Amino acid sequence: MLGLGIDSGSTVTKGALFDGEKVVRRLMIPTKSNPKKSIRLVYDSLISDDVGFAVSTGYGRALLEKAGKQVTEITCHAKGASFLCPEARTVIDIGGQDCKAIKLDQMGSVSDFIMNDKCAAGTGRFVEIMLKALELESGDLDDAVLNASPVSITSMCAVFAESEMISLLASGEREQDIAAGIVHSICRRTAVFASKLNPEGPVFFSGGLAGYNCFRSFLEKYVGLKTVVHEDSQFAGAIGASIIAYSCLMKG
């Protein structure tokens, strides 16, 4: 039997199937403007007679009527993170529109957490705006930032930063230097946010930005603790949900 987990995020909806030992399938589609449709689509693609229980999480978690249970993204990310990286003591997740930091105890359970979902500053959405304003491809960001000399960015508000980027470009700054400046300030800001929890290492970094090497390494620098990612980092919430679904199944 399988546990199904679906993480309905603001930009991407992710699904995972867990068989009690490993993740047997994963799926990711853009959420677009219709989270309800996306969550249904992921559900329909992954559901089968083998699936005994489904757990939904993420900000659209209430939109799936067929979910056996809704669990918050805090609990699911923590579960997913300690599955992917059992030694992790802190999780930092930067999602499309929010940011969270979770502290884990020795058993991998949540012992404390903080969330920031009041504004898009420093989130995936912010990075999207940046890439667009600087006309950079997401796949080129790591290379662009590698040897750049970061300019200092004063505004972290997604709305103001866009106009700041444009005026920096107008004043002759290079795209890669502006991009590096932004990556630095997002990481610095995230580290300050997470410091409220007195984080311990290793830190498991998840969410869309974990796919960029530059974010991982600058975050590590500002947090001051070993920071690791996993190729499935972006699926951490869905994987956590599928593991919870599986244990609900086992409990009957």
Next chain:
Amino acid sequence: MKIITDLPSVFEEFAEARKNSFLSVKRIKDEGKPVIGVYCGYFPMEIAMAAGAVVVGICSMSDETVGDAEKDLPRNLCPLIKSSYGFAKTDKCPFFYFSDLVVGETTCDGKKKMYEHLGGIKPVYVMQLPNSQDDSGYALWKSELFRFKDYIENMFGVRVSDENLKKQISLKNRERQALKRLSYLMALDPAPISGENLFNLLYGSTFKFDKEAVISEIEAVIEKIMRDYESGINVGKKPRIIITGCPIGGATLKVLRAVESKGGCVVAFENCSGMKNIDNMTDESDPDMYGALAKRYLDIGCSCMSPNPNRYELLGRMIDEFHADGVIDMTLVACHTYNVEAFGIKRFCLEEKHVPYMHMETDYSQSDIGQLETRAAAFIEML
């Protein structure tokens, strides 16, 4: 005395007490009794009652009037202060309207400066509250109690006799004891009633002006709750949460509801809507009545006190006695004293009491309900 038929209708009746008391305040006023409007737990009720006045809490918990207040006051001010001022300015609070006198205390900076403006709308009397609980603090507060007594004696042409004051002290103590007994029913596990019902009983009782009647009603409610409990009625086994911090009520009930809708039970309130106001009694054996009152009130563990050991003492005791599984510190945006104290409360909960803690900062808007619910749910999943 009317007979209680069933608890839900009693809860309902207490929940409506504030609205229903608009008329009773008017009647009281028509009878020629003075009405005093107040905002804070430090107000010495007994002295006002001994002067024959009726005391009522002025509206301060809704965002309805925040916009109007922001025309005169800064936006980044505590919503309780903005709401209070807005209600007064727009004359939307019937209690403010009927008050002959409004009394404030120099608690936090925002409030005391706001009172200066309020004075332009209504007669406002400000009591100078010291901010430390030491000998000089008690002495100052005692002299402030005398000054207040003289003031209302003059204003209302009455005399506050020692004999009457003694009676009111004992009456108020009995009321606090009844409310405290009620609150302590929640120490039972599983809890007998929801936190929202407890809140409505506590809050509603402040809008019932016949204190003897309140005491008998509460006694009857206690008896009824216990009878139901013994026959197996309760809220079920749930994570037990204590809410501490700024006063809760009106718009901020969203925090309580977020906790209870996500499977928790709020078993107690360590704030001015709950235990802070009913935990300690005035010492009736003290012949120095004003001294005893000064001590009773100044000992309230509000974050305006520096240091504020009594809050830690009370919260610690409540965590033990109510078998709390978690503490939620609800503070209002821009309330510096409670927001700064939150760090100390967090450490106290985690390091000394070993009970999970979460800080929830909020205001009177309803826009953060989704976020509060997610945080409450995650906190409860963690317990």
